[in-house]
Amino acid sequence: MNTTNLTLADPDTPFAALDVHKSLRNIERLQTRADQLGVTLRPHVKTSKSLDVAALLHHGSPCPVTVSTLAEAEAFAEGGYTDITYAVGIDPHKLPRVIALLRRGVRLRILLDSVEQASFVAEASRQAELPIPAQIEIDCDGHRGGLKPDAPAVPEIGRILHGAGCLDGVLTHAGESYFAFTSDEQRLAAKNERDTAVAAAERLRAAGLPVATVSVGSTPTAHAAEDLTGVTELRAGNYVFFDLVMAGLGVCTVEDLALSVVVTVIGHRPEYGWIITDGGWMAxxxxxxTAAQAQDQGYGLVAGLDGHLIPDLVMTAASQEHGTLTTRDGAPLPELPVGTRLRILPNHACATAAQHRGYHVIDSAQSPIDGAQAIRTFWPRIAGW
Amino acid sequence: MNTTNLTLADPDTPFAALDVHKSLRNIERLQTRADQLGVTLRPHVKTSKSLDVAALLHHGSPCPVTVSTLAEAEAFAEGGYTDITYAVGIDPHKLPRVIALLRRGVRLRILLDSVEQASFVAEASRQAELPIPAQIEIDCDGHRGGLKPDAPAVPEIGRILHGAGCLDGVLTHAGESYFAFTSDEQRLAAKNERDTAVAAAERLRAAGLPVATVSVGSTPTAHAAEDLTGVTELRAGNYVFFDLVMAGLGVCTVEDLALSVVVTVIGHRPEYGWIITDGGWMAxxxxxxTAAQAQDQGYGLVAGLDGHLIPDLVMTAASQEHGTLTTRDGAPLPELPVGTRLRILPNHACATAAQHRGYHVIDSAQSPIDGAQAIRTFWPRIAGW
Incomplete structure (x- = not known):
């Protein structure tokens, strides 16, 4: 890793800080689980959108990944990744970019859940003389897209895809597990996710169709799953950073959060109990x-530049470039003069990271310099679609 | 303006489309008001963050502008703008960049609301042998930062700034006008904003301090103000694009919205009444x-590619790269096959625009080609801080 002469006290605020020590610990934790469960881990890189962060996943060498945009797929292909799943239902208009990636040797799998899409994909594959590997999206919990495993369209789509050499398997995502507030509920969500995916695969196999991939995952279910028999791969993305939503679900602790936003105090409104910072919703x-959780954390919890939480202080309001900090339960406002730097721990790492061009990287396993972690390097993000 | 061979049917979705015809109409409307009220208009460029959009403000030549970040100030300075107000309370750590802009001939005004900040600014001005023009932020409605006009700190700060040649004037922003739901309330908010700013200026003048600038504004109050006697300039930003929040306040109509996000239908869940698109919260x-308004518009209203609203269709849920459209009041779901392109009109133009690297520019005064507006050019946004 490169080193700079800067610490968290130096760049103008606001900026995103990524603690590589915590990220590596989070990565190791889920990799160990996946190894124990006997499945391939296919991390979702939509949270970090960074080749540098992804290099932490597998000791610097490319591993299977999941992406949320073709821009990510193209950037990861450029970075040497050859096993990529694009896990958003395919828009037929995007097939030329999919085919271009396949032609350069990337095994890019796409996702779909309709006869319409399957027909487009089969036709495009025939025209390109190149089968586009496709997975059927299965709905396990009514969260978003996908077909119920017993829907008549499942084998119909399977046959259309198989006829063009495109059928790769099935994929499901337990999106409702973000609302599974106990570990029992999370275990049930994981079991249901696995059972649903395997049922869909069995249904296709019973129709004489080959199913190579049975893909499941979400950060809560990936950490709760106890048995993934019949599943070939596990997806999760948020765990590389974690956030307050995940801490609220008990999937991690607040100490595991690897991403924070460094902000500066720019004003005080003691008559309202407000401290004003230069980190608003843009940052x-x-x-x-967390508004949907038992403990609403506003726009984030507040830590000092050293990373230690300041008790009872919460970012409760945001305008574009202003954040408002208040205390809980009438606790007195801490003394934080203008110019004081703070770190805000976000609700949702995917959304907060997306507001930044990249990460100032720190390593909390190293001693701070004058109370501020050294900035090791800057890791850019992939933007756009 | 350049021309491309593309229409809104061409670029992969999601992307931001800016209707230059509507923007120009919105700009002309507020410029006419400012002229009638006898004040300088100082548009806030934080909404578009684009030199190209700003060129619409004043027939292509630089005009006074307001910015929300020093990155904007630097980009606008590069673009020939020399009269810039940075309207976020100053973090002393950022003063070197302020001084660098002043040295290159930009009259950059900064904002502050504490004796602490004033002392930093006065000291930095003395050390640089260059007075930093500063405005005192005045709070007119308890929305965010600033001092009440009768706060003892107002003349104290005024004296500190004046002693270093830095005192430029006062600035206030009626942020609570976003919650003024009737035109009467908006007129009252505008009167209060004006009265408060002028009272603060008079207070400084009574203390023997010169006040050159008396700056007020927000998009709702700028459109509601009837008398700005004593005010020297009016700020507003959102009006260049407008959005559903402003339409909900009655400041504009839905037809005035210049910004939309083009998305594609990628799936259907008829059992839930959902149409799924590839435009989620990332877009x-x-x-x-609008959740705080009488009519909650979800994540946005839905129009066809031709810009005409599809009645009763609303984007009601979002994940990172998925949007869910539903109908209101049990209206039947329209027939929108996979691959159909739609335009989502956003709640908050500043926030939606910030998710994109720039704008695909259309002109609705021109006839569409096969039902889709021609894309005239691409205008990039300024990013970061």
Whole structure:
């Protein structure tokens, strides 16, 4: 890793800080689980959107990944990744870019859940004389897209894809597990996710169709799954950074959060109990994911530059470039003069990271310099679609 | 303006489309008001963050502008703008960049609301042998930062700034006008904003301090103000694009919205009444500004590619790269096959625009080609801080 002469006290605020020590610990934890469960881990890189962060996943060498945009797929292909799943239902208009990636040797799998899409994909494969590997999206919990495993369209799509050499398997995502507030509920969500995916695969196999991939995953279910028999791969993305939503679900602790936003105190409104910072929603995003949880964390919890939480202090309001900090339960406002730097721990790492061009990288396993971690390097993000 | 061979049917979705015809109409409307009120208009460029959009403001030549970040100030300075107000309370750590802009001939005004900040600025001005023009932030409605006009700190700060040649004037922003739901309330908010700023200026003048600038503004109050006697300039930003929050306040109509996000239908869940698109919160932002209004518009209203609203269709849920459209009041789901392109009108233009690297520019005064507006050019945004 490169080194700079800067610490968290130096760049103008706001900026995103990534603690590589915590990220590596989070990565190791889920990799160990996947190894124990006997499945391939296919991390979702939509959270970090960074080749440098992804290099932490597998000791610097490319591993299977999941992406949320073709821009990510193209950047990862450029970075030497050859095993990529694009896990958003395919828009037929995007097939030329998919085919271009396949032609350069990337095994890019796409996702779909309709006869319409399957027909487009089969036709495009025939025209290109190149089968586009496709997975059928299965709905396990009514969260978003996908087909129920017993839907008549499942074998119909399977046959259309198989006829063009495109059928790769099935994929499901337990999106509702973000609302599974106990570990029992999370285990049940993981079991349901696995059972649903395997049922869909069995249904296709019973129709004489080959199913290579049975893909499941979400950060909560990946950490809760106890048995993934019949599943070939596990997906999760958020765990590389974690966030307050995940801490609220008990999937991690607040100490595991690898991403924070460094901000500066720029004013005080003691009559209202407010401390004003230069970190608003442009730096944090508008995500209020913990609003649906037992403990609403506003726009984020507040730590000192050393990373230690300041008790009872919460970012409770945001405008574009202003954040408002208040205390809980009438606790007195801490003394934080103008110019004081703070770190805000976000609700939703994917959304907060997306507000930044990249990460100032720190390593909390190293001793700070004058109370501020050294900045080791800057890791850029992939933007756009 | 350049021309491309593309229409809104061509670039991969999601992407931001800016209707230059509507923007120009919105710009002309407020410029006419400012002229009638006899004040300088100092548009806030934080909404578009684009030199190209700013060129619409004043027939292509630089005009006074307001910015929300020093990155904007630097980009606008590079673009020939020499009269810039940075309207976020100053972090002393950022003063070197302020001084660098002043040295290159930009009259950059900064904002502050504490004796602490004033002392930093006065000291930095003395050391640089260059007075930093500063405005005192005045709070007119308890929205965010600033001092009440009768706060003892107002003349104290005034004296510190004046002693270093830095005192430029006062600035206030009626942020609570976003919650002024009737035109009467908006007129009152505008009167209060004006009265408060002028009272603060008079207070400084009574203390023997010179006040050159008396700056007020927000998009709702700028459109509601009837008398700005004593005010020297009016700020507003959102009006260049407008959005559903402003339409909900009655400041504009939905037809005035210049910004939309083009998305594609990628799936259907008829059993839930959902149409799924490839435009999630990454494309729209997490902003739910209309949730506080009488008519909650979800994540946005839905129009066809031709710009005409599809009645009763609303984007009601978002994940990172998925949007869910539903109908209101049990209206039947329209027939929108996979691959159909739609335009989502956003709650909050500042937040939605921030999710994109720039704008695909269309002109709705021109006839569409096969039902889709021609894309005239691409205008990039300024990013970061």
């Amino acid at each position: 944090m995003s508008r995500d209020r994911g | 729209m932002s997490r902003d739910r500004g």
